[in-house]
Amino acid sequence: MAKLYDTIIIGGGPAGATASFYLSRAERSCAIMTNKKSNLDLAEKIDNYYGFENGITGNELYQQGLRQASNLGVDVKECEVVEIIKNKDNFEVRTNIGTFNSKTIVLATGKKKKKPNIKNLEKFEGKGVSYCAVCDGYFFKSKSVAVVGSGPLAVHELKYLSPIVKDIYLFTNGKDIPDGVDGIKSDTRPIIELRGNRVLDEIVFASGETKKMGGLFIAEGSASSIDFANALGIVLQDGDIVINDKCETNVEGVYACGDITGGIYQVSKAVYQGMTVGLELIKYLRKVTGVKR
Numbered sequence: 001m002a003k004l005y006d007t008i009i010i011g012g013g014p015a016g017a018t019a020s021f022y023l024s025r026a027e028r029s030c031a032i033m034t035n036k037k038s039n040l041d042l043a044e045k046i047d048n049y050y051g052f053e054n055g056i057t058g059n060e061l062y063q064q065g066l067r068q069a070s071n072l073g074v075d076v077k078e079c080e081v082v083e084i085i086k087n088k089d090n091f092e093v094r095t096n097i098g099t100f101n102s103k104t105i106v107l108a109t110g111k112k113k114k115k116p117n118i119k120n121l122e123k124f125e126g127k128g129v130s131y132c133a134v135c136d137g138y139f140f141k142s143k144s145v146a147v148v149g150s151g152p153l154a155v156h157e158l159k160y161l162s163p164i165v166k167d168i169y170l171f172t173n174g175k176d177i178p179d180g181v182d183g184i185k186s187d188t189r190p191i192i193e194l195r196g197n198r199v200l201d202e203i204v205f206a207s208g209e210t211k212k213m214g215g216l217f218i219a220e221g222s223a224s225s226i227d228f229a230n231a232l233g234i235v236l237q238d239g240d241i242v243i244n245d246k247c248e249t250n251v252e253g254v255y256a257c258g259d260i261t262g263g264i265y266q267v268s269k270a271v272y273q274g275m276t277v278g279l280e281l282i283k284y285l286r287k288v289t290g291v292k293r
C-alpha cells in the first residue's frame with residue numbers, strides 16, 4: 001500500500017523547509033515537494049538574515065535548507081505538484097512523478113505566478129480566462145477552450161478538461177509541444193492578444209490570424225498555492241491565503257506559510273511561519289492520530 005505521510009509540504013523554500021525541520025525532529029513522517037524554483041534563487045545576496053556575517057546568496061541559502069531537511073530524514077522530492085485532492089481520510093498530492101498521500105498538507109509555494117505577455121489577458125480574467133481547470137472547467141462545459149502552456153501543469157489541465165468541454169486545444173505560445181498530448185489539437189504559434197465584447201471571443205496570433213475561443217486556461221509555469229487553495233475551497237483575500245495565528249487555513253488539516261500568506265516578503269517571516277506550522281501540526285497530529293510524540 002502507498003505510504004501515508006503525516007504531512008506533505010508543497011514548497012521547499014524557507015517556509016516549507018523550516019516546517020519540515022520541526023516535524024521530522026518530532027518523528028513525524030514528512031515529504032517536501034519542490035520544483036526547485038524558489039524566490040530565493042532570484043536574490044543575489046541576503047545580508048539581513050540572522051547568522052551570515054558576510055551575507056549569503058539566495059541560491060546557497062535555499063540549497064542549504066533543502067540539504068538540512070534531507071539530513072533530518074525528510075523525503076525531499078523534486079517534482080511539480082499539479083493538483084491536491086481532499087478525500088475523507090487523506091489528501092492526494094498529484095505530481096509529474098506520481099501521486100503521494102498524506103494526513104495533512106502545508107502550502108508553502110511562495111508567490112510566483114507566471115502570466116504570459118498577452119494583451120487584454122487581465123481584462124478577460126473571470127470572463128473567459130481562467131487559471132484553474134478544476135475550479136472553473138465546469139463553467140465551460142459546452143464551449144471550445146484552449147490550454148496555454150507546455151509543461152506538466154498544461155498537460156494536467158488538458159487531461160482534466162478534455163472529457164468536460166466541447167472541444168479542446170493546446171497552445172504552447174511559441175514553445176515545443178510536450179509529451180503526453182497525443183490526439184489533442186496543438187498549435188505552437190505565439191498568442192499576442194485576446195478580443196471580445198464583454199467576454200472572451202477570439203484570440204489573435206502573432207501572425208495576425210485569429211481563432212474563435214470560448215475559454216482560455218492559462219497553465220504556464222507551475223501551479224501555485226492559489227490554484228490549490230481555489231480547488232480545495234480555501235479562503236483567499238487579495239490573492240493571499242487567509243490563515244489564523246496558528247497558520248491554519250479554513251480547511252481542516254491544511255496549513256499555509258511564507259510569502260503565500262501575504263504581508264512581509266522576507267526570509268525571517270517565512271521561517272517564523274514555517275516554525276509555527278511545524279509546532280502546530282505536531283499538536284494537531286497528536287490529537288487526530290492519538291499517537292503521543
Ligand SMILES: Cc1cc2nc3c(=O)[nH]c(=O)nc-3n(C[C@H](O)[C@H](O)[C@H](O)COP(=O)(O)OP(=O)(O)OC[C@H]3O[C@@H](n4cnc5c(N)ncnc54)[C@H](O)[C@@H]3O)c2cc1C
Pocket residue numbers: 010011012013014015016033034035036037038039040042043044045046047048049079080081082108109110111222223224225257258259260264265266267268270
Ligand atoms: C530578487 C529578490 C530578492 C530578495 N531579497 C531578500 C532579502 O535580501 N532578504 C529577505 O529576507 N528576503 C528577500 N527576498 C524574499 C524571499 O526570497 C522570500 O520572502 C522567501 O523566499 C519566501 O519563502 P517561501 O518559502 O514562502 O517561498 P519560496 O522561497 O519562493 O519557495 C517556494 C517553494 O515552492 C516550490 N514550488 C512552487 N510551486 C510548486 C509546485 N507547483 N510544485 C512543486 N514545488 C513548487 C518552489 O520549488 C520552492 O521550493 C527576495 C526576493 C526576491 C525575488
